Amino acid sequence: MTIDSRRKLLADVLRPFDVGQQLIRIGAFGDGGYLLPNDLIGIEACFSPGVSKQSSFELDLAKWGIPSIMADASVDGPAEVIPGATFSKQYLGAQSKGDVISLEDWMKQNAPETGDLMLQMDIEAAEYPVFETLPAVCLDRFRIIVIELHRIPSILTKPRFFEKAKPLYDAIGAKFTCVHLHTNNASGSMSVDGVEFPRVVEATFLRNDRIKTRRPISTLPHPLDVPHHSGRAEIDIPAEWLYEPG
Numbered sequence: 001m002t003i004d005s006r007r008k009l010l011a012d013v014l015r016p017f018d019v020g021q022q023l024i025r026i027g028a029f030g031d032g033g034y035l036l037p038n039d040l041i042g043i044e045a046c047f048s049p050g051v052s053k054q055s056s057f058e059l060d061l062a063k064w065g066i067p068s069i070m071a072d073a074s075v076d077g078p079a080e081v082i083p084g085a086t087f088s089k090q091y092l093g094a095q096s097k098g099d100v101i102s103l104e105d106w107m108k109q110n111a112p113e114t115g116d117l118m119l120q121m122d123i124e125a126a127e128y129p130v131f132e133t134l135p136a137v138c139l140d141r142f143r144i145i146v147i148e149l150h151r152i153p154s155i156l157t158k159p160r161f162f163e164k165a166k167p168l169y170d171a172i173g174a175k176f177t178c179v180h181l182h183t184n185n186a187s188g189s190m191s192v193d194g195v196e197f198p199r200v201v202e203a204t205f206l207r208n209d210r211i212k213t214r215r216p217i218s219t220l221p222h223p224l225d226v227p228h229h230s231g232r233a234e235i236d237i238p239a240e241w242l243y244e245p246g
């Protein structure tokens with residue numbers, strides 16, 4: 001694929017829309033908080049790989065009656081007591097081996113038999129291998145996906161990075177719509193063909209069967225967004241991610 005084709009694929013998946021669901025902030029007003037559509041009723045559990053030094057997101061979900069299923073082999077557990085949460089000392093990956101578990105196997109072991117789920121993933125670029133082996137039937141269980149996407153400029157400019165990332169963008173783009181996008185200003189940006197692209201973005205996706213309407217979002221950041229690095233300006237969303245060409 002050409003660089004223009006790679007840019008178009010990312011833009012088509014990451015372009016955010018107003019889908020008729022109010023956005024609410026879950027978690028801290030800073031790192032660890034995310035904007036979600038106010039469509040949490042009926043979500044049975046949140047799968048949350050990658051455990052930070054604080055767990056305000058999972059604590060807020062507990063107030064909604066949503067338990068968190070957490071995993072991270074680099075720590076012994078969450079730093080805070082989270083009502084209803086479970087923890088596995090494992091990394092998430094493409095296949096289960098040693099201290100690595102696939103998302104499919106993790107779901108088989110922990111997911112309720114019925115009902116919608118949520119996925120909140122911030123695992124420092126390890127998100128891409130996870131989707132290489134994830135069956136569609138597992139992805140269908142998630143109503144909301146909140147994911148931090150890394151190495152955006154490398155995906156756009158380096159074919160080998162793009163091929164590793166493509167399964168994720170194909171899978172999510174086929175069944176979900178982006179409802180919010182926020183750049184990580186602590187990670188910086190890089191110019192690609194004269195356009196500044198953030199190195200890292202946080203994206204919130206809603207499964208298409210939950211969408212009420214679909215109107216382009218033209219102004220970001222959202223009033224509830226908070227910069228990751230308080231001493232730096234926000235990084236602008238590339239125009240091609242906000243407006244369809246033509």
